[in-house]
Amino acid sequence: MPPRACALRRSIAALALAWAGVCVANPAIEPLPVEEIAPGVHVHAGHHATWPGARGDAVEGDVANLGFVVGDRCVAVIDTGGSPQLGQRLLAAIERATAQPVCFVINTHVHPDHTLGNAAFAALEPRPRFVGHARLKASLAARAPFYREALARDLGVTSGEADIVFPDLEVERTTELDLGGRRLMLQAWPTAHTDNDLSVLDDASATLFAGDLLFVGHLPVIDGRLIGWLEVMERLLTVDARRVVPGHGAPTTDWRAALDKQRHYLAGVRDGIRGALADKRTIADAVETLAGTGTNGWLLTEDFHRRNLTAAYAELEWED
Amino acid sequence: MNTLKSLLLAALVTVSLTGPALAQQKSDPDNPEANATWQQMRSVMFQDRAITTPADAVLTLEAPERAQDAAIVPISIRTHVEQRPDRYIERVYLMIDNNPSPMGATFHFAPTSGRADIETRVRIDAYTHVRAIAEMNTGELYMATRFVKASGGCSAPPGKDMSAAMASLGKMRFRVEGEVEPGKPALAQLMISHPNNSGLVMDQLTRMYTPAYFVRRIQVSYAGEPVLSADVDFSISENPNFRFYFVPTGEGELKAEVIDTNDLRFETVVKVGAGT
Numbered sequence: 257m258p259p260r261a262c263a264l265r266r267s268i269a270a271l272a273l274a275w276a277g278v279c280v281a282n283p284a285i286e287p288l289p290v291e292e293i294a295p296g297v298h299v300h301a302g303h304h305a306t307w308p309g310a311r312g313d314a315v316e317g318d319v320a321n322l323g324f325v326v327g328d329r330c331v332a333v334i335d336t337g338g339s340p341q342l343g344q345r346l347l348a349a350i351e352r353a354t355a356q357p358v359c360f361v362i363n364t365h366v367h368p369d370h371t372l373g374n375a376a377f378a379a380l381e382p383r384p385r386f387v388g389h390a391r392l393k394a395s396l397a398a399r400a401p402f403y404r405e406a407l408a409r410d411l412g413v414t415s416g417e418a419d420i421v422f423p424d425l426e427v428e429r430t431t432e433l434d435l436g437g438r439r440l441m442l443q444a445w446p447t448a449h450t451d452n453d454l455s456v457l458d459d460a461s462a463t464l465f466a467g468d469l470l471f472v473g474h475l476p477v478i479d480g481r482l483i484g485w486l487e488v489m490e491r492l493l494t495v496d497a498r499r500v501v502p503g504h505g506a507p508t509t510d511w512r513a514a515l516d517k518q519r520h521y522l523a524g525v526r527d528g529i530r531g532a533l534a535d536k537r538t539i540a541d542a543v544e545t546l547a548g549t550g551t552n553g554w555l556l557t558e559d560f561h562r563r564n565l566t567a568a569y570a571e572l573e574w575e576d
Numbered sequence: 577m578n579t580l581k582s583l584l585l586a587a588l589v590t591v592s593l594t595g596p597a598l599a600q601q602k603s604d605p606d607n608p609e610a611n612a613t614w615q616q617m618r619s620v621m622f623q624d625r626a627i628t629t630p631a632d633a634v635l636t637l638e639a640p641e642r643a644q645d646a647a648i649v650p651i652s653i654r655t656h657v658e659q660r661p662d663r664y665i666e667r668v669y670l671m672i673d674n675n676p677s678p679m680g681a682t683f684h685f686a687p688t689s690g691r692a693d694i695e696t697r698v699r700i701d702a703y704t705h706v707r708a709i710a711e712m713n714t715g716e717l718y719m720a721t722r723f724v725k726a727s728g729g730c731s732a733p734p735g736k737d738m739s740a741a742m743a744s745l746g747k748m749r750f751r752v753e754g755e756v757e758p759g760k761p762a763l764a765q766l767m768i769s770h771p772n773n774s775g776l777v778m779d780q781l782t783r784m785y786t787p788a789y790f791v792r793r794i795q796v797s798y799a800g801e802p803v804l805s806a807d808v809d810f811s812i813s814e815n816p817n818f819r820f821y822f823v824p825t826g827e828g829e830l831k832a833e834v835i836d837t838n839d840l841r842f843e844t845v846v847k848v849g850a851g852t
Contacts, residue, residue, distance in 0.1 A: 306729040367730040391739065398734035398773075402646070402701050451737040477729065480736055536753060538695065538819070540638065540650040559728055563644035567736070570648050570697070570815065573767070574749070 287348035288322070288337075293499070293507050294461035296326040296438070298353060300346065302504060304474050304555045307338045307369040308410045317342055317411060320369035321501055323465055324350050325458050327435025330359035333384075334456050334465045335503075336373030339411060340419050343373025347380075360433050362387040362442065363423065364467025364503065365450045366395040367479070368403040374421035387433070388423030389444045389452035396422060427454055445469065448485035449477070449503075457497060464497035464511075472505025472514050475521070475554040478567045482526055489519055517553070524550040529568045530575075539569045603673060608705045608721040611673045621669070622717060627709065631718035632656075635668070635692075637708040639722040643700040646731040648813050649724065653708040655692040659685065665692035667711040672811055674704035676774060680811035683820075688801045690761030690823040697813040699733035699774075702726050734773065735814035741771035748844040750832055753819075756848060761821040766796070766832050768817070768842065774810040791816050793835040798848070799828030824848050 290298040300322040309315030317338030324333045324346075331350055336343045350358060361377045361384050363370055377384055388396075400420040407413040425431070433440040438460035445453045449468040456465040468477070469488060478485065493512060500511035508514050528550065532542035543565045551557035604610045608629075618627075628634075638652040655665055670681040675698075685692040692710065700706070703726050710718045735741050747769035756762050768791055775788030790810040796803045803822040822830060827849045834842040 369730060394738060395734070398738075399732040402732040402734075405701070447737045447740060451739070479730065481740070538650070538652075539648075539697065540640070540652065543644070543650075562640075563727070563729075563731060566645045566648050566650070570813070570817075573817075574769070574815070 285344050285348045287352050288318075288342065288345040290324075290349045290353065292353075293501070294458075294463055297323065297458060297461050297463050298326070298349070299323045299501055299507055300349065301506065302338075302369065304504065306556065306559050307367070308406055310410055311412045317369065317372070317407075320367070320468075320503055321505075321507075322346050322373075323501055324353075324358075325435060325438070325440065325463075326354045326356055327438045329356070329434070329436025331356050332360040332362060332433060332435055332440055332456075333358055333377065334362045334501075335364055335370040335467070336361060336377065338369035339372050339407060339413055340375045341373075341413070343376030346373055347376045357382070358384045359435070360385050360387055360425075360440075361421075362433075362440075362454065362456055363392060364455065364465065365389065365453050366392055366399060367450065367468065368399075368406070370467070370503070371396065371421075372403060372407065372419065375419040378421045385425045386421055386423045387425045387427065387431075387442065387454075389454040390426045390428045391452040392454075393422050393426065395450065395452050396420065445488050445491075446484055447481040448488040450480040453480070453488070455492075455495075457495065462496065462498035463507075464495055464500045466492065466500050466502055466511075468503035470500060470502040470511065470514060471518060472502045472508060473555050474504035475551065475556050475560045476518050476564070477560050478522075478525070478564045482522060482564075482568050482571055486519065486522055486526070489515055489522075521550060521554065525564055525568050526572065529565060529572050532569070533573055533575075539566065539573075542569050603703055603705055603723070605703075605723040608707070608723075611705060613673050613678050614671070614705070614707070617671060617678060625715075625717055627717040627719050629719035629721065631710075631720060634718040635665075635708055635710045635720050637706065637720035637722050639706050639724050641723075642725040643727040643731070646701045646727040646733045647699055647735060648697050649700045650695070650697050651706065652695045653693060653720070655710060657692070657710075657712075659687045659689050659691060661687045664689075664713050665710045666713040668692055668694060669707070669709040669711070670694075670696075670698070670811075671707040671709070672698060672700060672704055673707070674702040675700065675811050677809050677811055679809070681806055681808040684802075684805045686802045688798070688823055689803050689821060691821040693819075693821055694804075695819040697817055698811050699813055700724055700726065701733050735771055738771055738773070741769070741814055744769040746770070746834075746840065746842045748832070748834070748842055750830070750844045750846050752824075752830065752846055752848055756824045758824055758826050760823070762824050762848075763819060764796075764822055764830060764846075765817070765819045766794070766844075767815065768794075768834055769815050770834075770836060772810055772812055772814050772816055787837075789837055791834055791836050794818065795833045796820070796822070796831065798822045798830045799825060803830070 302319040305315040427444040441457040749767040753763040772790040794806045
């Protein structure tokens with residue numbers, strides 16, 4: 257925490273001890289590097305790697321883009337990182353950038369690289385609202401035990417049940433959040449990347465946080481419904497945004513081209529699997545046949561392409 | 577399976593579900609015997625009977641080296657023994673050591689099955705051995721094993737869209753693949769739309785675990801004769817999917833009945849004739 261914020265807080269005599277505790281505790285936590293991509297809009301760039309990575313490596317759960325938007329009244333966090341420790345480091349970065357309190361913690365979807373830092377914010381006073389898609393809670397409840405196990409197995413993080421923080425403000429369709437002087441427009445989407453994708457549009461800077469509805473560089477990952485995702489991408493094209501922060505990869509003003517590249521890959525998976533189904537290939541055979549195709553220009557294809565083909569097959573075999 | 581065995585196996589499952597929801601068993605990729613769950617299952621199911629392994633002349637097991645999507649791991653059990661009335665594979669057990677419910681499925685075959693092959697998809701999160709064990713009508717046991725690494729990334733065993741799965745509950749697809757020749761084993765595929773969930777999910781309000789809801793029994797007959805029956809559970813993926821053989825004799829109905837844990841029954845029929 258910077259001296260300014262500490263001095264300000266320490267001047268409140270009644271809270272001096274409590275705040276001193278915060279100020280003493282924080283220097284041990286290295287703030288995550290963030291970039292202010294527009295006034296009041298800060299982004300931390302995750303590594304192009306699979307979550308959670310390994311203990312002691314450069315990744316340690318840090319694979320998703322994380323952001324925060326600073327208003328006149330308070331701050332909204334958009335995704336919190338792939339471990340409780342990353343959440344702490346994001347909080348440290350926020351406290352270095354602003355003295356405004358965090359009032360909203362938004363999760364763009366269930367995946368652990370976006371949600372497992374939530375715990376760092378649950379201890380704040382006053383407690384921020386945790387915001388997610390109306391289906392986030394059920395999905396997180398179903399997956400939390402597996403995420404915790406991966407944290408323990410790969411990062412050596414023994415994470416308690418309290419480390420999974422569920423939304424208390426659920427978005428069915430759209431919601432607006434007022435940060436003072438700027439509003440965030442939240443939109444809950446039909447099943448696409450997952451069944452609980454939520455996008456966040458900052459009206460002041462026309463920045464869209466797309467979550468994993470858009471991947472840049474990192475191969476897109478299907479964990480919801482391929483056909484639904486292609487439909488949602490058509491609707492995303494109509495959003496009036498100047499720049500987009502993808503869930504993975506660099507923020508871009510040329511985001512329609514990025515969507516187009518993603519559509520090209522996903523449509524290729526769809527067409528390849530439809531062809532394999534028409535040829536009466538089994539799921540294992542279809543995956544092997546298509547494993548070497550359609551991934552030019554993408555990263556992490558070894559980690560995710562076969563998986564996408566598998567998921568796409570299980571979805572598309574039900575098509576009429 | 578007799579009642580005592582069922583009870584003992586149920587107790588085993590309960591043991592592995594208490595405490596953390598996931599079984600945290602150690603597995604050695606090179607030594608399929610060295611797993612506590614397997615040792616318990618082995619003694620409950622087979623006591624001290626000999627199990628021949630590997631047994632490539634009887635059965636082989638195909639599974640990916642790594643679970644690409646933890647919710648959908650294709651498994652293929654191929655058998656290499658003719659189903660003859662005097663000697664045939666009566667049961668095939670599919671076990672996944674480190675799943676919350678390790679006894680994934682028991683498939684029952686008859687001489688009229690033609691071949692005791694089965695293909696399906698399972699959920700696998702942890703590094704684990706997968707086992708296929710064939711039990712002959714004459715009592716011999718043969719086992720094939722494969723070690724499957726857990727998926728990387730954010731993949732997890734629960735289904736992808738629970739509300740969609742419930743909305744299409746019970747929809748089925750049933751078809752015969754390829755040319756049908758009387759007397760020759762023909763391949764059939766049964767697809768069942770069902771969330772097939774484990775119930776290992778704590779309700780955040782009540783702090784109670786939601787009940788498991790899965791397909792528990794499948795019975796397939798052809799022209800009134802048994803082809804395949806299976807006792808299955810939530811180790812089988814969402815929208816359970818099975819490929820298996822039957823022997824067409826001419827005109828006849830291939831019929832599948834499915835029962836889930838809420839005792840809902842679903843039924844579907846394909847008419848099979850020469851040349852279909």
